[in-house]
Every structure is written in structure tokens, then in C-alpha cells.
Amino acid sequence: MGHRIVIDPLTRIEGHLKIEVEVENGRVKDAWSTGTMARGWEVLLQDKDPRDAPYITARVCAVCEGVHSVASAQALDYAFDIEVPEAGRLMRNLFCSGLYMHDHFIHFYVLSALDYLDIMAVASYKGNAPHLQALRDKIIGLVEKKDTAPFTPRYNPDEFSVTDPELVTTLVSHYIKAIELKAKSQKMLNIIAGIQPNPATIIVGGCTATPSREQLLEFQALWDEQVKFVNEVYLPDVLYLGTGPLLPLATAGLGRAHGNYLCYPMFPQNNPQSRADYALGGSNHLVSGGVITEGETNPAQPVDFGQITEAVGTSWYNYPPGVTHLHPSIGVTELNPRKDGAYSFVKAPRYNGLPMEVGPLARGLVNKYPQLMEVIKAGGKAGVVARHLCRAVESKIVGEAGFAWIDRLLQLATAGPIIGVKEKPVPRKASGMGAWDAPRGALAHWVEIGGSRIKNYQLVVPSTWNASPRDEKGVRGPYEESLIGAPVPDLENPINLVRIIRSFDPCLACAVHLIDPETNDIKVFKVS
């Protein structure tokens, strides 16, 4: 006899997610992932001026905001046939890489760490560091006032929780520091974006901002502080935890999904070589795209965008009779929140028929991040801990790459105002696709323009892949699969379940979207 556990809302994520599992003999036997909110973003873009799309899609989700606006702008760059000026490409890169750094460390400290730390251990801190003593007194004060919200209530710490007062207190101090540095990161990115979060400057053809040398020098100083935090605090913390207290979770492979991985290329370091590169923002990407199927050690293959389909067998949408799955560019959607047998507003995307995990682990495996390879060599497995590790590693990679982009912008700024936009009129009829790998994973926008208006607009975003419900064949999505076998020794305290789901960094606002009926040719883009 199994027991059912429902976690709704699953908090400390972006958006609204419900997780339901069946537990038998202390382990998860089956699982269901449900997105519980829909807004109809793609429907509201119908018949709008295509140039609105980067501004509007940035607001699908304020967490991946910059990446959405850039992917959307790239889809339009392709459709309008515009080669973005170098300054525009550099500003888009900096916007996305700055976002990467703070998004990753906020995910680790603010959204995830409470699942691994017994925060109340702070009260037992006995060290001499004055700032940590002050933090201890603060927590004791809250406890005495019996007002420890929002840190309680919580699931009880288990045998994997870090309880050493010294370590916990240090990590909680980093939690607070991370929030301050995130605010500073958005202050920095505002120099390019105009407003943060939710940018105004990313448009088709580039980026409107014209930062002065003084502004760029301020940007550089703030950048330096971000990279320093990543290199000196965030990455060491993750490495220490992953190879120390959390090693048992790493070697157990808690939270591994199907072993299928997908990522798209990001951070173009050179201008486009061909029009197809417009969809990817340029060429010679800092982080490569690729597909790995059926096992982490299998070689990565090039991405073929033609292999992507979406099914709605268990989603609250209708397809025409007899249709089970469709390529996004010929997507059909009709919301039906009362559909029998359905349980999610998230569709079920598949690559070559397979569910794919997207995000940091996919990028780490495709790009063979050295620290990840070392951990795997030492017996670590794909799963919760590996995801956290990959985020920290790539924060360092993109952070350090940013210095050269800032230098180049400073050079460009000596000759006069930076010009990051090339303009062209809205085409009467055109189509385009733009892809980027958001912090949470593979992100692509498809646009079809007719009569100089948006005829069809579609997003297939990271959390649609990861939070996918079962497809038409009954195959589980990655969240669901990653929960199978997870130990739940105490039904009242299913802490492993939230560790697993949060390790994906869910972002449900993006995951749920609607596509309107429209038929076009399938656009096939291949990237490597």
C-alpha cells in the first residue's frame, strides 16, 4: 500500500508548482508534477507589432528576464534580417552573464540552502567573529520573540543537514550577503537595461543603451565585486559542501532524471558568420550547445531544432482529433482547464521523442566542466549536488569572460556614444527563431510575422522541459523521473523531495504558455 504526499505550493521557486508522490516502503514509487497557473502570454502577443515581443516576453518571468528578451530579439533579428552591431551583441552578452551570476548564487543561498542547513544552529555559534556573533544574537532575538518567520515553519533537518554552528552561521551570513550583491548586480545591469528587473532596452537589432565611459567604469567595478563573490565565496562554499557534508547525496545520485540532456549555445564571442547565426546572436559561443541521450557518459550530438515536439496528453489543452504531438512552429493550443485525465498547465516537450533535462547539469556534461568531471571521476553521480556544482562553475566561467566584453565596450566608447542598434523596417511576412540557454536551461522563441504583425509566437522554455508532465505515451517528465526512488523515511517530513525539485531551480511562470492554431513550415536550425 502506497502513501500519497502532496506538496502544494512547492515554495522557494519562481511560480506555482504542485508535486504529488506515491511512497512505498520509504521510497518514492511514482510522481506527478503540476503547473497550476496560466496567463496566456502567447495569445496576447497575437496580432501585436513584432517589435513589442522582447519587452513583453522579458516579463514572462522576471528571473530569466534578460535571457527571454535576448532570445526574443534574436528571433526578430533573424526575421528582420538584421546583423546586430558589435556593441549590441556585447551589451546583450553582459546583460545575460551578469544575470547568470546573481541568479545562480541567489538560487543556491536564498532558494535552496534552507533545505541543507539547520538555520537554528546559528543560535549555538561560539566563535569570535564579531559579524557572526551579531548574526547569532539577531537569530536568538527572533527566537525569543517567537517570531522566526519566514525561516519557520520548515521541514525538520535530517541526517544530511549541516548542523555545525560555525559552518551554518557562515553560510547564513552569505545568504544575507547574496541578497545585497544581487541588488548590486541589478544596479549594475540597469546601466545596460534601463530598469531592473524587466528591461526596456533590448530591442530587435540590438540594445538601445549608450553607456558613457564613466558608466562603463562603474559597471566594471560592480562586475569585479560580483566575480569576486563567485570566486571567493560561492564556488568554494559549493565545492566544500559537495565534497564534504553533501557527499553522500552526491554519490547516491539523489535526484537523477532520465539521463537525457539538452542545451543550446550561449554567449557568442564573434559576430555572425551567416544569417542562421542571427538566431544564436553570433558565432563562436563561450558555452556550446548539444544533446546527450541515455547516459551521462555518452558523447554530445549537435542540436537539431527540428526534433522538438510538444504533447498535451496529460496537459490542460486540447489538440485536434488524432494529433498527439506537434513541432512548436505548427503548434496548436486551446486551453481546457477541465480536461479529463490532465493534471498540468505545462505541456510535454520531447526531443526526438525523449524527455530531456535542461539546465546547468546539461551544460556541464556537454561542455565537460572540469570540476564536474572530477567529481564524477571520484564517484559522484548526476543529480542534486551535481546541478548545484555546475551552477557555481559556470558562474565563474561567464563572470571571467565578461571582463573582455567590458574592455571592448570601453574601447568603443572612446570614439563617441556607443551605438548598439541597427534598424530595419518591420517585414510584411517573415519568420524567425532565437535560442539561448537561460540559467534554468534551453530556451527558444519562434515567431511568425504576417501583415507586419505577429501571426504566431511560441516559447519552449527550460521549465517546460523539466516540469513536463507525462507525454502521450505515459513517459514521465524530468522532475517526475528524478523523484523516483528518493528516500522518504518520514512521510511528514519529505525534505528530500523538495531538495530534488529545487535543485532544478524551477521557474513555472515561464513554463506555462499557450500557443494558438497556426500552420507554418517547420524551421530546422542545427547548432553544435
Added chain:
Amino acid sequence: MDTFLLTPPEITRRDFLKIAGASLALLALTEALTPQVAKALEESLGKTMVVWLEGQDCAGCTESFANSLEPPATSILLDSISLRYHETLMAASGHQAEEARAKAIKEGGYLLVIEGSIPMAEDGLYCTIGGKTFRDIVRETASRAAAIIPVGACASYGGIPRSGPTDAVGYLFRGTQKHHYFDDVTAGKPVINLPTCPVHPERLVAVIVHYLTFGTVPPLDKFHRPLAFYGSSQHENCERRGHFDAGRFMIDWGNPRQHDWCLYLKGCRGPVASQDCWKRLWNNRTNYCIQANAPCSACSEPEFYESFSPLYERQYDVDLPGIGRVEIDKVMAIVAGVTAAGIGADMLISRTAKRKNGGNASKQKVEQKES
């Protein structure tokens, strides 16, 4: 490894004075009140309950609140408010989270912050949390609140989702119209709308501090926005206004000569935007849309976004205060002629606009044109 020595998140008397002073400045109140505000903040330490609900949201307003550096968001969180419910920040999950909300409701008297729009179609099924529709959650949580603060364009008026298929509305408004759905539970409680996309953290912090200090809300306009923040026109105060008056309009983002010219022909909604972004700026006084060379989308207005699309297209003819009717087609003809003739683009909009005294409120005109 710990090179980032933490500033202890401890609020001292000096901090209270600083926050109090800053908040009064934000609200344009006399500094003589500073001690009174500081005292109220101290007394309210750890006592002010806040319940923060998220519906059809993007977490942008949460992100924006967390961007507060003066005072730091963590100080507010640890020292000034007791955040009983916030899906993105709270430790609790599932039934623990819902129990925390139920407990707060039982105690009553909290500030209710709402982020994201509320879907009304299909009996509210487009957003459910813990098995309840969001509109029911808003209803039961509002019933015991002391005051209600919808943050961002979505919770105030429906925002971008309002143009989608889920009948997304704000707490009081569907666009410019009141929908009265929550009138029974609102029952005279103050409702303070803080639109823009996302909410500006300073405006939110100042409203909370004002409420803690005086137990009242600052004066509001007919769309329930504090006049202190939403009482001035972007256009009248724009740093590019000189270019507007001189007829220097950006027509090409790729032309370095035009890089700081008026964005009116690029779709700027400054003439219909009532806010103080022009002096407050964003992200700790760093920058804002127009300074970053992007047109204002008037996200402070109840009509945003549907009525303002296309965002990057020149506006319809519009009456401007102090200027009168601006006939855009004539302007564009001049622009085209000047450009074609290779004579710099310093065309004069005043040639096509008859200057008259006063001028009419511009927003109504735009609405008429677009409805």
C-alpha cells in the same frame, strides 16, 4: 575564504533615523517628523505582520523589493516586518505554508501585499495554490488585512496579462474600471496601488513606513496611487524635454548624432505617464528607461499594456499640455523631407503644433483615439 565580512543586519537607532529620513523625503514630507517616524519604526520592531501573495506574477516585484539597498531588503526582512507568507522566500512548503497563512489570517491586522494579476475566467481555475483558486485566496486573506497594497501593474490593474485570455484583473481595477469583486471584504480598508512593471522598491518601502508611523495612507489619486509618486508628468519633467521643444526627435537608434534626442517618435508614452521615475530613477538612482535610450511604456498607467501597443511606434496625434495638438503625420513628413534633403534632422515640431495656453490632459485624447 570569508573575505566578504558581513555587515551585521542589526538595526540601530541611527538606522531608524536614516530610514525615517529617507522615507519622509520619498513622500515629500517635512523632516521635522523624522523622530516620530523613527519611534514608530522602533516600536513596531518585529511586530508588523506582512502577508505577500503571488498570483499571475513573474516574481519581478519580489525581485525588485529585494533590490532595496537603502534600507537593505534583509534589514527590512529581519528587523521591521514579520513576513508570515511569501511563496518565493519562506522556508515552509505545502501544507506548512498554507497553515502559516491560515494562522496569520486568524491573528488578523497584517499588511497584505499582492503581486500578480487575478484571473477571473473559468471560475478562477487559471491560478490555483494549495487546491484553492487565487481569487478565493485573495478574498479570504483580504478579509482580515489592515491594509492592502497591490504592487506592480498586474496586481493594480491587470497589467500585461489583462490582454490575455484569462480575464486577468487587479485587486480593485480591470484596467481603468473598478470591478467591485472584492468590495465586501475590502469594506473601507485602505488600498494603495503601486503600479509600474515591476514595482519600485522605494515606493513600496515608503508606503509601508508611512503606514507604520501614522496608521494612515498617503493621499491617493482616483486610481488609488499615492500622489507623492504618481502626481507628476514624465513628459513635463523629462531631461529630453529640451530636445522635444526644439524639435529634435530620434528617428534612428543607429545614428550617433540622435542618441540623446526625444524618443517621442519611437513610441515614448512619457506624455501620458504620471510617475516620478524622472527624478527617482531605478536601482538605487542608477538609470531609468529614457536615460537608457528606451521609450517610456507608461507602465504606471491603468491602460498598460494593451492600449499602449505598439510600444515602439510613434503615437497618434496627441494634445500636450502647454503645446497643444501635435500632428504626427506632418512631423513625419518634415522628418522625411529633411532627411531626404540631407539637411540635418533638426526639424521643428513647433512648426506643426500650435502653441496654446494650458493644453488638455493628454491621456483622455489617447484613449479616445485608441478605443
